[in-house]
Amino acid sequence: MKTVAQNLQIGEKSLSEAEIGTTRLDAELLLAAALGRDRAWLLAHDDEALTAGQQKQFDTYVQRRAAHEPLAYIVDHKEFYGLEFAVDQSVLIPRVETEVMVEQILTHFVQRKTQSETKVGAIILDIGTGCGAIAIALAKNLPDAQVTATDISADALATGRRNAESHGVSSQIDFVRSDLFAEIDYGQRFDIIAANLPYVPRRIQERLAPDLGFEPDIALYGGEDGLDNYRRFFATVDQHLKPNSQIWCESDPWQHQVLKELAQEIGLKPIFEDYLIVGFGK
Secondary structure: OOEEHHHHHHHHHHHHOOOOOOHHHHHHHHHHHHOOOOHHHHHHHOOOEEOHHHHHHHHHHHHHHHHOOHHHHHHOEEEEEOOEEEEEOOOOOOOHHHHHHHHHHHHHHHHHHHHHHOOOEEEEEEEEOOOOHHHHHHHHOOOOEOOOOOOOOHHHHHHHHHHHHOOOOOHHHHEOOOOOOOOOOOOEEEEEEEEEEOOOOOHHHHHHHHHHHHHHHHHHHHOOOHHHHHHHHHHHHHHHHEEEEEEEOOHHHHHHHHHHHHHHHOEEEEEEEEEEEEEOOO
């Protein structure tokens, strides 16, 4: 059987031929997953031979990655905001850029609270929760918060519930199958509404990286210009906002101006803007 070092060399070569951008890193992560070890272990045991089962598993992983299947789907997890999340092809893979939304929600919520509010937990709505990354990261960092996490996909909600259980925040999060606000009670109001809705324009689908072809269409595409869901969102969101509440959205930078105009129509002002994240307040 081949050694750790030999497998890394062969795996890196196979991924390079498939035009995978991060060949060495991916080869190490795939081998570590196949062996049930971490990357540090690989470096210390580069002359250790794999068993037949380990070899077969690694070879399968490399073949899948060479076909441009995302690494997170192959190893069944992805880190987000310092937490590990189980992921599969029913959910969008959490992106590091979305961590900015969590960081800014935490920063703005803490700054906004008055001394008399310090014991009052936030009431949060996470729309399009997917694997639950935003909802769970907020619940872990705001232990008094109560979160409603919605998604149109029953499979995604099942993944979110599993992740909430593994992180010990199930009691803080109510997972609800809903198309935007459809299953949210009329007049139910929130301190914070986070919306990571599908915003990729359908017209550019053929130009996207092949890895995206493995992620669920329903979580990616928002119509021809990508903003169909956000237009529906802003049409009714005002019914669910408390005084001094905040809305946080993720979209492409060129879409932010449209979101600002939609927010302005219902009396919201921008409070934050970054590469993909924009926040609004009443």
